[in-house]
Amino acid sequence: MKRFLADINKYREYAVYSAKSGLKAEVADSHLSWMWWILDPLLFMLVYSFVAIIVFGKGEKYFAAFVFIGLTSWRFFSATIKQSVRLVSRNSSTVSRIYMPKYILIIIQMLINCFKMLISFSLVAGTMVIYRVPLSFRMLYAIPCILVLLVVTFGFSSIVLHFGVYVDDLTNIIDVFLRLVFYLTGIFYSIEARVGGALGAGYATLLLRGNPAALVIDSMRKCLLYDMTPDLPALGLWLLAGCILSAFGVRMIYKNENSYVKIM
């Protein structure tokens, strides 16, 4: 833990600068440059709203905002985990020449994805204004929700990063797995209403509490759109689980990271 904090402090400047340059480089070659940071989530959301509203028919109250919150959080979660699988080999030119704790690479990726998530959430805010969603102090619960999302994502990513070095086809497996989880997360539908209605409330609770992405998304919707208090005990438990996963992942990376170079 002490080493982790010392390293975070030591490489903080590097991570932030690296994330900034990474973001710049992403749009440097395109004609619309930084506009893509807004256009990308906007277009993505339009497509999914079309699918949701036209194909599935009318859904929940404030439906576009409902879908946007789900998509924004999900994209952060799944993109970071997916990128972590090949993170070490993608950075082999740096990693094979100088030492750095390898989870710093995850943090850089998370900073980049966080920035995109922030833009995406401002679009969500815009949608909420259009819908005239009433303001409430419960909206502040979104902050602990984001915290849980960050910690859990880091935890999963650190474990996936380690195994990604050794297992060649982990990308495929993670891909399929995340796709499955995507449909179980209730991006276009309310788990409570649909699953609860069809199979009983017990299953809905199980799906929500067992899947951190679903729990975070459901909680965000509750506090941002419907003026409700989210499932705080479940969020607390996932925060704890996220911390344990992170501690486990970071330990594993520290223990094995120097042999990563030999395998690449």
Add this chain to the structure above:
Amino acid sequence: MEEKNYAIEVKDLKVRYRCLNKISIKKSLFKLKKSNVEIFEALRGISFNVPKGEIMGIVGKNGSGKSTLLRAIAGIFAPDEGSIDLNGHTVSLLSIGVGFQKKLTGRENILLSGMLLGFSEEEIRARMSEIIEFSELGKFIDRPVRTYSSGMHSKLAFSITAILETEIMLVDEVLSVGDAKFKKKSFKKMKQLINDKDRTVVIVSHNSETLRKLCNTILWLHDGVIKMQGSTEEVLPLYEEFMS
């Protein structure tokens, strides 16, 4: 007991490479028997100390473990057995650089590399113009590194590690950088860096002339073990005789 001021202390160092270590779930499903992992021992238990301020050359035929040793000292490889103690000194691998992010510009890469070497943003910015000037890249410094020729690439790499000085410098193959003019310049710079009495330098090279000019002592590696260690005058002639 006599207290010696060592910059690098290597004790019984072993580094192994595991060949075929990557696994694929698809393959392992069809092959339940554990596959035989081939292990190659690049360094087979070597011990030596480098006093502070010394310039040590490492020689040996290809595949004798020279580069592995340098990388292990730089902290890129962990020892499988044994230990390496740098007594808290900062270290950098000169000439091959820190590794660049190809999408970013030369300038951004200078900052990132410098930060990885343990310098603060201000320290790097203060020496930025010196690095750019030394690298002779001109306008290219603000273009993405992927547009660089291999010569430009290594010029930049050399300039960063040469201008941002660390206490221990590891040099892999001196003078393999850039064109004739840059080679001359980098050799001069290297000599200047090496002659600093506080700096400890480890040089890997096949060029006996260079080693004779620069080094105080020579470590001769052969198949992952130390064949000989001593002063340059003592070891180098024997090594040359062995290789001819």
